[in-house]
Amino acid sequence: MDNLHRIPKKPLKKSKEQRVNHSKEVKDKAARYYFLGLLLPEISKLLDGVPIRTLEKWQKSGNWTEIKNPINLKNKVLQLFEAGKSRKQISVIIGRAECTIYRWIKEARELKKISRIPKTTKEKKTETTAPQI
Numbered sequence: 001m002d003n004l005h006r007i008p009k010k011p012l013k014k015s016k017e018q019r020v021n022h023s024k025e026v027k028d029k030a031a032r033y034y035f036l037g038l039l040l041p042e043i044s045k046l047l048d049g050v051p052i053r054t055l056e057k058w059q060k061s062g063n064w065t066e067i068k069n070p071i072n073l074k075n076k077v078l079q080l081f082e083a084g085k086s087r088k089q090i091s092v093i094i095g096r097a098e099c100t101i102y103r104w105i106k107e108a109r110e111l112k113k114i115s116r117i118p119k120t121t122k123e124k125k126t127e128t129t130a131p132q133i
Helices: 024-036 040-046 052-061 064-068 070-082 087-094 098-110 121-129
Strands: none
Touching (some): 024 040, 024 052, 024 064, 040 052, 052 064, 064 070, 070 087, 070 098, 087 098
């Protein structure tokens, strides 16, 4: 009968784990590794155990899979170029070599996909040194 009047024990409270706020540098590194072709488990190991689930969330929120598609990258390069960005600025934004950016722009010019043709340095110099009347 003592068992019937027994007070049930309260379950032990689990200690809440603190959420880790990863820095922007870690997130940028993860994106860079992903664009280089590494898989999420490999990236997790390289970044000292960032959970794979966190990487999946970053992948989804940052549209990494869409950006990784070369066709989308080329279109983004052309948009940035037509917006007036230099090849060097585009290479930093996209994360590809400047020679790759140059080649994609050259291919687009040959296919007449872009309308903006930047002035060469010689044309710029002659414009600035022209006498004003």
